[in-house]
Amino acid sequence: MHKKIIFGVLGFALLTVLLVACTVRDQASLPTGPSVHMSASDFVQKTITIKKGQTLTLINDASAPHTVVNGKWEGSKQVAEKEAGAPTVSLNFTGNDRKSTPPFNTAGKFDIYCTIHGGMNLTVTVE
Ligand SMILES: [Cu+2]
Structure with missing residues (x-):
């Protein structure tokens, strides 16, 4: 039971990291200046x-x-x-x-x- 919760938390953490990484890459590819x-x-x-x-x-x-x-x-x-x-x-x-x-x-x-x-x-x- 506890293992399932730990895996769930780990999975969520991994997803969050991946999402943040993708967001950063998207921002870098957009022209921000004139x-x-x-x-x-x-x-x-x-x-x-x-x-x-x-x-x-x-x-x-x-x-x-x-x-x-x-x-x-x-x-x-x-x-x-x-x-x-x-x-x-x-x-x-x-x-x-x-x-x-x-x-x-x-x-x-x-x-x-x-x-x-x-x-x-x-x-x-x-x-
Ligand atoms: Cu030309």
Whole structure:
């Protein structure tokens, strides 16, 4: 009789641990910070303001690839510059995927762009 109760308690404890583990994993897979969506050839918005220390998640809603790095398009010319205090951004998207930049730890304006699509610029303002 007592054994049954002990097994019951142990089983309940095990279930609780499994449930908690699953919950933690679900939370980790959700983007918690700011994000910007990308279409087949552009960012859906050209600017975003985030807080110091935050990362930026880029969400590729298209099947198209994107290569996002520091810098910007100036007309038809790529200017691969990294501002002082900018995190190094180098993200390759293959289609319908999402990736996050390293944290932006310095206040200011930072440009990132896609090397594949002309004019695909995003300005990140960190405050
Ligand atoms: Cu692109």
